[in-house]
């Protein structure tokens with residue numbers, strides 16, 4: 001591969017990392033609290049608020065059932081409002097984040113709901129406030145599951161990020177399409193796929209290791 | 222200390238009639254005692270226990286803790302009141318993400334104590350329950366008995382006035398159960414802590430409770446001093462629980478010969494109960510010498526209630542009806558339990 005192509009590959013990798021990293025972070029900032037709220041506001045939950053729960057649930061489902069490529073196009077006005085432009089790598093972070101928030105929210109909700117009700121009850125019996133239960137019981141006990149979910153979200157974001165080439169987002173997927181496919185440079189395609197595989201492996205392995213580390217539920221001594 | 226005043230709890234049934242989990246429970250738990258509640262599965266034991274700290278709100282009646290109507294407190298006052306009520310659970314409910322130390326410190330963190338004060342409180346508690354060497358272990362690394370010890374230490378951390386135990390030993394083997402019960406009895410004595418304990422095992426009641434209430438279908442069918450309930454169970458359910466640990470009353474061969482009641486005909490069959498110091502009195506020889514009775518021992522057993530020995534003897538008392546009557550009054554005036562189980566008809570006496 002020519003040095004030129006190598007530098008293209010390096011740029012594309014950085015762009016992907018930037019998009020996935022930023023969208024992952026922003027998605028977590030939005031999805032984590034939303035997921036916790038979804039988990040505690042249902043009927044019979046810690047802080048029941050059925051109206052909020054219903055509305056948030058519908059919005060999350062709507063966002064999740066929209067195909068990503070349609071989401072990208074549909075929210076172009078919003079993207080322009082936020083970043084001042086609708087094309088480019090940074091602009092692509094907006095639809096990625098919009099897709100990540102509900103995805104992460106559902107994952108977090110699931111992990112929080114997995115926490116044994118007995119623990120919530122024990123904390124209530126000790127006079128804990130609902131927010132103390134969220135901070136000191138639900139989040140620490142769900143942490144391992146949340147980390148696994150975030151790993152899954154990051155891997156999915158890598159996949160989504162390949163599609164944002166459609167709005168000039170750049171990144172590895174874009175490189176693969178434009179050079180590997182349209183200009184028929186199979187070695188570029190191969191290199192892109194290889195880098196993607198390595199990235200996904202690293203994220204998956206790292207995420208799992210972290211999740212295992214914080215999980216004290218089945219310790220082997 | 223704790224008063225239940227006509228406590229009722231109804232759950233909306235699925236489609237059908239509502240479930241009456243508690244049906245007018247009135248009872249009082251006295252300060253410093255270990256109060257046992259026994260009943261079969263679904264009798265309402267957990268529901269009753271959980272009304273004390275309002276984990277379950279009664280749909281009727283009141284629960285008073287030290288004179289405070291727990292149901293009338295607002296959210297903040299209830300949280301404050303709950304701190305003074307420790308609770309341990311069948312499945313321990315420890316936080317898996319915290320060490321032993323962290324679990325015991327948890328209620329104190331919730332109460333906003335600072336680190337130094339928490340440490341000063343937690344370390345002696347770990348000592349008390351014998352887990353100082355497991356301080357930095359996680360619950361997953363402990364046995365069931367050790368987990369329950371953590372649960373107990375955690376429940377005691379905020380210096381509660383009452384300790385509620387929901388089937389605290391049901392997940393443990395008999396030996397571990399014994400050690401946990403001894404720990405509870407020890408805490409009750411040393412700290413003067415009032416304990417309410419629910420179980421479906423009479424053996425647990427017998428081991429450490431002072432008084433017991435028997436629950437059946439949401440109603441309290443019997444209540445009293447453990448010894449009395451044990452020796453003279455009145456309700457059918459109670460009898461079955463008692464028989465469960467004493468292994469039944471009489472051997473088949475004995476009960477087959479006995480006819481009900483005694484009106485002066487034949488030889489009465491008596492059950493004499495000894496307790497504590499009486500257990501060592503030579504009652505039998507006294508009866509036979511002073512009243513001239515022929516005592517035929519049909520069945521006997523020695524057992525313990527709260528560590529105090531008690532024994533039951535089933536005897537057939539042969540002799541004049543007058544002598545038997547004076548022996549009976551001697552027995553009942555001597556704090557020995559006595560009960561006429563029936564009589565052996567004269568024909569059988571002659572034959573036997």
Ligand SMILES: Nc1ncnc2c1ncn2[C@@H]1O[C@H](COP(=O)(O)OP(=O)(O)OP(=O)(O)O)[C@@H](O)[C@H]1O
Pocket residue numbers: 232233240241242260261262263264265266267268269421
């Ligand atoms: N949340 C609930 N909703 C509906 N019914 C309930 C609920 N909780 C308990 N019940 C019913 O109330 C009754 C008493 O239940 P409770 O748990 O107090 O029994 P228990 O004596 O503790 O039984 P166990 O020994 O099995 O724990 C049962 O018939 C049960 O089905």
Ligand SMILES: [Mg+2]
Pocket residue numbers: 266267268388
């Ligand atoms: Mg129960």
